[in-house]
Structure formats: structure tokens, C-alpha cells
Amino acid sequence: MASYIESSLSRDESVQEIFTLHWFAWMPVIIWVVLGLLTFGLTWLIAIYQGLSLKYLEQGLTNKRVILKRGIxxxxxxxxxxxxxxxxxxxxxxxxxxxxxxxxxxTGRGISRLDFKNIDDPMRVKREIESVSSPIE
Incomplete structure (x- = not known):
């Protein structure tokens, strides 16, 4: 199954980079799992929800746009x-x-803003975004 970013490409658009989460982003999930082992109940549901939220998060860069997709x-x-x-x-x-x-x-024109949270090597990501040339349309 193709990712959202790959399936949403327009003509002459290509994926330049998929931004990965740092392992530290998974710490809340690990904490909820440990709490679930110590207690029973809602903590397992929270751990599963947070884990799936991170698993289905997509953050990337194409030669035309930056994309943030959330949702299970x-x-x-x-x-x-x-x-x-x-x-x-x-x-x-x-x-x-x-x-x-x-x-x-x-930050884009107007009030548009994307926050790529818990990104691995944010300096590299910044350089990647800034180095991709704007498309000619």
C-alpha cells in the first residue's frame, strides 16, 4: 500500500525526502506500556492510540511542497x-x-505553518527544505 505522500503526487512531482521521527518520540508510548504493565485498564488503550498515531504519521518533502499527514x-x-x-x-x-x-x-504566506515535531536531525531537515528549488509553473 502506497503512503499518502506517494499517492498524492501530481504530475512531474517526486518525493525528495521522508522525515523520520527520532526514537525519543516513542518515549510516551513506552511509558504508557510500562504503566499498563503495572496497572490494568485505560493505559493500554492510550499506549495503543499513541503508538498508532506515530506509526501513521507522515512528514515529507517533494519537489513542489512540504507535507504533514496525521490520522489513523x-x-x-x-x-x-x-x-x-x-x-x-x-x-x-x-x-x-x-x-x-x-x-x-x-511558515508560509499568511497564517500557514507546519510543525514537524520530534524530527530526527532537524538541521538536516531544515537544509533539505531550503535546498529544494522552487518549481517553475
Whole structure:
């Protein structure tokens, strides 16, 4: 089964990069599983929901746009065309600097903004987004 990003490509559009989550993004799931082992009940449902939410999250870059897709059964997508991007910023706390993860904030014209949270190697992601040339239309 093709991913959302691959299945939503337009003519002459290609995937440049799929942004992966850092292993640290899975820590809340691990904590809920441990709590589920210690107690029974709702903690297992929370762990399953959070795990599936991370599994079905897609974040990527094509030669025309940046894409963020969320949802397990339903689907919510946010996209910004490359030619509309105004800024690409990194938000990285102390743990993020130590372990190499952070949030990449892509701001477009108007009020559009995408937050790629818990991204592995946010500096590389920033460089990738900024280095892809805008499409000629």
C-alpha cells in the first residue's frame, strides 16, 4: 500500500525526502506500556492510540511542497507549496540538542505553518527544505 505522500503526487512531482521521527518520540508510548504493565485498564488503550498515531504519521518533502499527514482512520493533511515558504525554523531544547531531535517549523504566506515535531536531525531537515528549488509553473 502506497503512503499518502506517494499517492498524492501530481504530475512531474517526486518525493525528495521522508522525515523520520527520532526514537525519543516513542518515549510516551513506552511509558504508557510500562504503566499498563503495572496497572490494568485505560493505559493500554492510550499506549495503543499513541503508538498508532506515530506509526501513521507522515512528514515529507517533494519537489513542489512540504507535507504533514496525521490520522489513523481519518486523515488530516497540511501542506505548503515550496514557493510559499517564508521561513524554516528549528526549536530544539536541551534534550533535543543532546539526543539530536527537535521541531522544524515551516511558515508560509499568511497564517500557514507546519510543525514537524520530534524530527530526527532537524538541521538536516531544515537544509533539505531550503535546498529544494522552487518549481517553475
Amino acid at each position: 482512520v481519518s486523515r488530516r493533511t497540511d501542506e505548503i507549496k515550496l514557493r510559499s515558504i517564508e521561513t524554516v525554523e528549528i526549536d530544539q531544547g536541551v534534550l533535543g540538542r543532546i539526543f539530536g531531535f527537535g521541531t522544524v517549523k515551516v
